[in-house]
Amino acid sequence: MxxxxxxxxxxxxxxxxxxxxxxxxxxxxxxxxxxxxxxxxxxxxxxxxxxxxxxxxxxxxxxxxxxxxxxxxxxxxxxxxxxxxxxxxxxxxxxxxxxxxxxxxxxxxxxxxxxxxxxxxxxxxxxxxxxxxxxxxxxxxxxxxxxxxxxxxxxxxxxxxxxxxxxxxxxxxxxxxxDTPGIGPVVWGSDGDQAALITQNEPWDVAMADEAHWPVLQMNGNPVFKWASYTMAKAAAEAMDAAGISPDQLEVFVPHQANMRITDAMFRALKLPQGVIVARDIARQGNTSAASIPLAIEALLESGEARSGQTCLIIGFGAGLVYAGQVIALP
Ligand SMILES: CC(C)(COP(=O)(O)OP(=O)(O)OC[C@H]1O[C@@H](n2cnc3c(N)ncnc32)[C@H](O)[C@@H]1OP(=O)(O)O)[C@@H](O)C(=O)NCCC(=O)NCCS
Known part of the structure; x- marks a missing residue:
């Protein structure tokens, strides 16, 4: 059968x-x-x-x-x-x-x-x-x-x-x-050994035991900054390789909007040409986690800075630690 x-x-x-x-x-x-x-x-x-x-x-x-x-x-x-x-x-x-x-x-x-x-x-x-x-x-x-x-x-x-x-x-x-490839292979992974760097400060059962508590995010920003700037640039490079796109063929770069300095560090590490359009939505939007990449893409398309069909590298990274990146064609 x-x-x-x-x-x-x-x-x-x-x-x-x-x-x-x-x-x-x-x-x-x-x-x-x-x-x-x-x-x-x-x-x-x-x-x-x-x-x-x-x-x-x-x-x-x-x-x-x-x-x-x-x-x-x-x-x-x-x-x-x-x-x-x-x-x-x-x-x-x-x-x-x-x-x-x-x-x-x-x-x-x-x-x-x-x-x-x-x-x-x-x-x-x-x-x-x-x-x-x-x-x-x-x-x-x-x-x-x-x-x-x-x-x-x-x-x-x-x-x-x-x-x-x-x-x-x-x-x-x-x-x-x-009819044509619009989403390249994903390069993704995790590093649970570093989970404590960005985490809810206590679980719900502990929080519920004391009415004054409300769980909040805590972050050790500096090591996250270094991990994002160096390790994530490597993952982004792998995503471009997997899609067969060289830095000079890339048109748009939309990393997770975590910190403008992380974006700049990745841009340099990836050796992207100056003409590549870079998402800088964080200036107006802060870090919106899972929403940041689609919001930044929408802003680039609406302002006319980027246009439909362009080749764009996206990469997200954060609590877990987890990451994922791929090359896409903009809608
Ligand atoms: C949070 C972040 C902006 C802090 O920047 P940083 O350069 O790492 O700053 P540091 O934590 O090393 O602190 C530097 C100094 O600024 C001070 N400082 C920290 N927060 C401050 C604030 N909000 N305002 C003013 N000063 C501040 C610190 O006390 C320290 O002072 P010192 O040098 O006198 O000791 C940065 O680490 C970051 O963006 N990290 C990654 C965030 C991220 O990507 N998050 C997750 C993905 S979701």
Whole structure:
């Protein structure tokens, strides 16, 4: 007896991308009312000028649906054509059910397979890798990948090592079949030995034992900075090699928006030509974890700095530690 299998499209690509940026802009002056810092220090050390923090109504669900509607429309599809929804988030405060299922329902992607993943700031690239495989194996035709965070919910506004960095937002992409290759091989991995560098400070059961506690993120920024600047540049180079793209063929570079200095260090390490367009969305958006790459891509496309069809390297890295990167064609 032989088990029947399905086969999908030869290639996949991102068909449309959309974002949601919360209404409230929080500038460095406001941050400095809560931590001992300065606008100059924050800008020099991180490149961040302002970030956005979600209001009460700007929930994980609401921001995701809003970003996803744009991505689906830009892909020229109807929500009912989406057959799988993958949501990457570390700030959906329900342990269960997965927010992907209620997002699918609200969108009208009725009956779609739906699940959440936890890959922190690498989440969008993890989700894109999975979507690529699902489309090419024929498991799904159109996969919606969402990166969404309300990091302000789990950030201590008085902690000077995190308060100025983390922010809120959502980004979404639709991955579907393509006549030409649109998503290169993923280069991904993890290093759990360094898990303590970025982590929730205590688990929920410990926090619940004392009402005054609310778990927050803690980060040992300096070693993360070094890991991101050097090890991640190597992973990014491997992703370009795997896709057969040399630095002089690359047109756009969208690393996770963690720190402008990390972006600059990676740019130098990768020996990218000066003409390559580099995402610098962190200046206005802060670090939105899984949402940062799709938000940055949307900003480059909307401003006209980058255009559809260009060859773009994306790489996400963060808590875990985990990372993932691939070369894509911009939608
Ligand atoms: C957080 C980060 C911006 C800090 O920059 P840094 O250059 O590493 O700074 P350090 O922690 O070494 O601190 C340098 C000095 O600034 C001070 N400092 C720390 N936070 C400060 C703040 N918010 N405002 C003013 N001064 C601050 C420190 O006390 C230290 O002072 P000292 O030299 O007198 O001891 C940087 O480490 C970073 O971006 N790390 C990676 C973040 C990241 O990628 N996160 C995850 C991926 S999700």
């Amino acid at each position: 032989t088990i029947s299998v399905v086969q999908g499209a030869r290639f996949s690509a991102i068909k449309g991308i959309g974002g949601y940026r919360p209404r409230r802009v929080v500038d460095n002056a406001e941050i400095c009312t809560m931590i001992d810092s300065s606008d100059e220090w924050i800008q020099t050390r991180s490149g961040i000028k302002e970030r956005r923090w979600a209001g009460e109504d700007e929930t994980i669900q609401m921001m995701s649906v809003s970003a996803a509607r744009k991505a689906i429309e830009r892909a020229g599809l109807e929500p009912a054509q989406i057959d799988t929804v993958i949501v990457s988030t570390v700030t959906h405060l329900y342990q269960t059910p997965a927010v992907a299922a209620t997002i699918a329902s609200e969108l009208g992607a009725t009956g779609a397979a739906a699940f959440d993943i936890s890959a922190a700031c690498a989440g969008f690239c993890y989700g894109t890798a999975m979507a690529d495989s699902l489309v090419r194996t024929g498991t799904s035709k159109y996969v919606l990948v969402i990166g969404v965070e309300r990091l302000s919910d789990i950030t201590d506004p008085h902690d000077r090592s995190t308060a100025f960095i983390f922010a809120d937002g959502a980004g979404a992409a639709v991955v579907g079949p393509s």
